[in-house]
Amino acid sequence: MLTTKQALDEARRQEKALRTISGWRTILFVLTACFVALAAWGFTAGVIAAGIAGVVLGLAFMVLTMVVHLSIVRGQKNVEAILASLEPGSKAPSEG
Numbered sequence: 001m002l003t004t005k006q007a008l009d010e011a012r013r014q015e016k017a018l019r020t021i022s023g024w025r026t027i028l029f030v031l032t033a034c035f036v037a038l039a040a041w042g043f044t045a046g047v048i049a050a051g052i053a054g055v056v057l058g059l060a061f062m063v064l065t066m067v068v069h070l071s072i073v074r075g076q077k078n079v080e081a082i083l084a085s086l087e088p089g090s091k092a093p094s095e096g
Contacts, residue, residue: 007086017075018076028068039051
């Protein structure tokens with residue numbers, strides 16, 4: 001079991017990591033939009049190879065963006081659970 005100080009330190013470290021990962025999510029989202037724009041340009045300009053590459057890369061980066069977003073959401077819930085376990089009278093979440 002963690003002491004109060006250790007739990008607070010862990011929550012701070014996780015919050016800092018979540019801010020970093022949030023920046024990655026923004027970059028992935030921008031790249032997804034760029035690849036979708038490449039796909040649209042490729043298909044409208046008749047450059048089929050660019051259109052296909054844009055679709056494939058756009059889908060791949062969209063999936064990566066969703067995975068990173070899910071990890072941020074789960075991380076925030078974890079930080080909330082750590083902080084909730086420190087409140088007086090609260091029961092620590094069970095492991096399992």
